[in-house]
Amino acid sequence: MAAFNFRPMMWPIAAAAILATVGIAQPPSPPPDRWWKPDEGRRFPAVLDYENDYGVLRTLLIGGPIETRDHAFFRAIGPDGRACVTCHQPADGMSLSAASVQHQWQAVGPRDPLFAAYDGSNCPSLPQQDRASHSLLIDHGLIRIARPWPPLDQNRKPVKADFTIEVVRDPTGCNLDPxxxxxxxxxQISVFRRPRPVANFKYIEAMGFAYDPKAGMPLPVDPDTGKPVSGNLMADGRVLSLQSQMREAAGTHLQFMKAMDRKDIAQILDFESRLYVAQQTDRVGGALEADGAEGGPRKLADSPAGRLGSQGVAIWSEFAAWEKPAAIVKDGSAQTAFRQSVARGARLFRDRTFLITDSAGITSPVGFGNPVRNGCAFCHNMSQMGMDVAPGQVDLGTTNQPFADPAPHLPLFRIRCLGKPHPHYGKMILTSDPGYALTTGRCADVGRITLQTLRGLSARAPYFSNGSARDLRGIIDYYDRRYDIRYTEQEKQDMVNLLKSL
Known part of the structure; x- marks a missing residue:
């Protein structure tokens, strides 16, 4: 994958706000640097705008602003001087783009806490001053995730796996490291994944079912509260609540050697629960909440979560007004053409169907059929968000052969099922990331990954859990190949224009 070019012109524009929800006018904040460093002590405004390749991303902090000095999300903890904000940058939609990583390497090099040996390098045993030792993070935006083998359950007890795992290819050297x-x-098994955004949690934690329909099983139960949870927080479902996620991240990504205290957890929870992130403006289309459209994060903040877009509530209905000629200027301008393209993309997303084949969590074990005819909104069904309100993980083939794109930079594992063969791959599977199977120990779960939010995509390339889609067009091209959809070039562009507007 080619390196991303960081554009010096892409610095934040204004960070001023009026919080309509509380009726308090916030004074303008001076435009901060794009990269937020731990312990800077900046003020986080109620509205924060950053330019990206396609327009402007907006972050709303409901009830804001806040002072970040000594705030648990922004405070450096642990031996490497990292904070939560290190890997969850506001300019990157509270995630981390490869472009930002490259800029930090060029500006600071291995001294930046982002490149801490534990997970900011390909393996802690490599020479940390060398760029090559951090290539997966720099070139692909991937963080090293070390998973125990055999798997451990929520109580840290070993899980008896029904498969064996063998290292076939180890370009980083970490899976065979002594x-x-x-x-x-x-x-440990080392896999490499994109950081997930920490915003819009009202939707991420929403549950549309009382059970896991992808596996036909009861919902997982949070050991802290004893209550069922959505299981949509982590790519592999290894933790079940935000509190558990913070403790896990503190001990791994931050290398914090003692438990995070309740006060810090409460402070981070308060901050993250008030954050809403989405693209606000397109370079060509203009404001995404103009002329009847309802794009931008304000719609997310004001709308209820957990609604099924595929069952009566039209997903991406925010852009329905742009389908109506009366709602836009009929002047043949580039802005008008873009808006009409977004509306067509939203309709394709909702209505275009195709045959979905060999995709665990969809075609097995739940009984929809293999193949099953449906469309994008079948799984990406949550209105305003594009997540799946049905808990559980799905295998799209992005990490498993023969569907995965070539990825010689990633490790390759051979999975051998000890009992029943995998319903779609048989007894032997080649994968760069076993996904949910590293949590459950079940061969049938190899490659299954939790769906992410589709909001703020413009700010956080590359895409898919392993960064295999370099840009938004790469997402559409993968689905088109994987399911033989046969989009036209115009349809592909319409879908890209929709995704960049979310």
Missing amino acids: QWGIDSARH
Whole structure:
């Protein structure tokens, strides 16, 4: 994958706000630097805008602003000087773009806490001053995730797996490393994934079902509260609540050697629960909440979560007004053409159907059929968000052969099922990331990944859990190949224009 070019012109524009929900006018904030460093002590405004390749991303902090000095999300903890904000940058939609990573390497190099050896390098045993030791993070935006093998349950007890795992290819050297690998005293498997956004949690935690329809099983139960949870927080479902996620992140990504205290957890929870992120303006289309459209994060903040877009509430209905000629200027301008394209993309997303084949969590084990005819909104069904309100994970083939794009920079594992064969791959599977199977120990879960939010995509390339889609067009091209949809070039562009507007 080619490197992303960081554009010096893409610095924040204004960060001023009026909080309509509380009726308090916030004074303008001076435009901050794009990268938020731990312990800077900046003021986080109620409205924060950043330019990106396609327009302007907006972050709303409902009830804001806040002072970040000594705030748990922005405070450096642990030996490497990292904070939560290190990997969850406001300019990147509260995630982390490869372009930002490249800029930090060029500006600061290995001294930046982002490149901490534990997970900011391809393996902690490599020479940390070398760019090559951080290539997966710099070139692909991937963080190293070390998973225990055999898997451990929520109580840290071993899970008896119904498959074996063998390292076939190890370009980073970490899976065969004597200190960090699968046969080391740590017994770890290293996989490499994109950081998930920490915003719009009202939707991420919403539940549309009382059970997991993808597996036909009861919902997982949060051991802290004893209550069922959506399971949509992490790519592999390894933690079930935001509190658990913070503790896990503090001990791994922040290398914090003691438990995060309740006060810090409460402060981070308060901050994250008030954040809403979405694209606000397009370079060509203009304001995404103009002429009847309802794009931008304000719609997210004001709308209820957990609504099924595929069952009566039209997903991406925010852009329905742009389908109506009376709602837009009929002057043949580029702005008008773009808005009409977004509206067509939204209709394609809702209505275009195709045959979905060999996709665990959809075609098995739930009984929809293999193949099943449906469309994008079948899984990306939550209005305003594009997540799946049905808990559970799905295998789109992005990490499993023969569907995955070539990825020689990633490790390759051979999975051998000990009992029943996988319903779509058989007894033997080649994968760069076993996904949910590293949590459950079930062969049938190999490659299954939790769907992400589709909001703020313009700010956080590359895409898919393993960064295999370099840009938004790459997402559409993958689906088109994977399910033989046969989009026309115009339809592909319409879908890209929709995604960049979310």
